[in-house]
Amino acid sequence: MTDADLMDTVMTTFFSVAPDLEGEPVEPEETFRKQFEIDSMDFLNFIIGLSKTTGLEIPEKDYPSLQTPNGAVAYLRARWDKAV
Numbered sequence: 001m002t003d004a005d006l007m008d009t010v011m012t013t014f015f016s017v018a019p020d021l022e023g024e025p026v027e028p029e030e031t032f033r034k035q036f037e038i039d040s041m042d043f044l045n046f047i048i049g050l051s052k053t054t055g056l057e058i059p060e061k062d063y064p065s066l067q068t069p070n071g072a073v074a075y076l077r078a079r080w081d082k083a084v
Helices: 003-017 032-036 040-054 060-066 069-083
Strands: none
Touching: 003 040, 003 069, 032 040, 040 060, 040 069, 060 069
């Protein structure tokens, strides 16, 4: 899976949790919370959705790695590289 595919997965999952934000410009290095003003419950729902979408268990200690779109892509890349 390419990084573009992973970014698509991340953003599709994010917008499934916050559909009213779809179409908004995305800054890949900015936190989801800051650029979209989501609350902690929306962020948790994003993590849960990402886990379901990818089939990866995401432990709570890893949540900080997923705070930005690029961070989420890097996290998924590392996890998939280990799984292969």
